[in-house]
Amino acid sequence: MKNSNIFLLLLFTLLIFSSCFKDDEPTTCVEADEISLGYFQLESKIHTSKKSEFKLSNVCDVDTRITEILLKGDNPKDFSVEGLSIGTSISRKGTYFNLVFTPTKVGIRKTIIIIRHDTGELAMYLSGKGI
Numbered sequence: 001m002k003n004s005n006i007f008l009l010l011l012f013t014l015l016i017f018s019s020c021f022k023d024d025e026p027t028t029c030v031e032a033d034e035i036s037l038g039y040f041q042l043e044s045k046i047h048t049s050k051k052s053e054f055k056l057s058n059v060c061d062v063d064t065r066i067t068e069i070l071l072k073g074d075n076p077k078d079f080s081v082e083g084l085s086i087g088t089s090i091s092r093k094g095t096y097f098n099l100v101f102t103p104t105k106v107g108i109r110k111t112i113i114i115i116r117h118d119t120g121e122l123a124m125y126l127s128g129k130g131i
Helices: 002-021
Strands: 030-032 040-044 050-058 066-072 079-082 095-101 107-117 120-130
Parallel strands (some): 040 120
Antiparallel strands (some): 030 050, 107 120
16 A cells, blocks of 8 residues: 555656656747847947847747836846837737847946747847947
C-alpha cells in the first residue's frame, strides 16, 4: 500500500511538471521583428530626432489590441513612439510604428518599451547614442 501511494504521488508530480514545459504554444501572441529582439541602438545629434521603423506581428488566431504603452528605464524622455496607440489592432501581416530617438545629452541613452496587449506584453530594450 505504501509503495503504491508513493508511485501515484511520483506519477502525479511528473504529470504536473511535464505540463510546464510545452514548447508548441507561444507565451504571447505578439512578436517583434528581429531588429527589436536585441538591444537596438540609434545614433543622433543632441535635440535632433531620428526615427526607426518597427513591426509587430500577431502570431495567434485571436484578435489582439494594444492596451498600454510604457517607456521605462534610464532615459525614457529621450524616446517616443509614433503610429501606435491604445486600441491599435495588431494584424498577422504586421502593424508598423516608429521609434523616435531625440537625445538630450551626449552619450548612451537607454529605455525599455513595454507594449501590453490583450494576450500579454512585449518588452523591447533599446539604446541610443547622443552625439
